[in-house]
Amino acid sequence: MEPEALEICPYNPHHRVPLSRFQYHLASCRRKNPKKAKKMASCKYNACHVVPIKKLEEHEAVCVSRSTMEEEDSLCPLKVSLPSSDTNCHPTFKTLRPGG
Numbered sequence: 022m023e024p025e026a027l028e029i030c031p032y033n034p035h036h037r038v039p040l041s042r043f044q045y046h047l048a049s050c051r052r053k054n055p056k057k058a059k060k061m062a063s064c065k066y067n068a069c070h071v072v073p074i075k076k077l078e079e080h081e082a083v084c085v086s087r088s089t090m091e092e093e094d095s096l097c098p099l100k101v102s103l104p105s106s107d108t109n110c111h112p113t114f115k116t117l118r119p120g121g
Contacts, residue, residue: 025040032051032053033054
């Protein structure tokens with residue numbers, strides 16, 4: 022059996038985490054390192070990509086997950102309808118179909 026790939030934690034580079042547990046580890050390590058977490062941000066294309074805030078824009082411009090997200094958005098865009106003042110406060114989401 023092949024060993025699972027390890028990811029390096031952005032909050033503590035001494036942490037090497039199996040990819041299957043990485044998302045859970047990020048949440049835990051973020052809570053344990055609040056000072057460092059304030060200086061970090063998650064990529065809008067992949068929440069497991071955590072980078073310094075100053076480098077976020079640069080990362081998102083070249084993110085490998087970007088093309089996947091853009092393909093999904095073009096296949097199934099969402100339209101958000103905000104409720105009128107006399108209805109409940111929850112927005113509704115509608116899938117747009119070609120031609121309407």
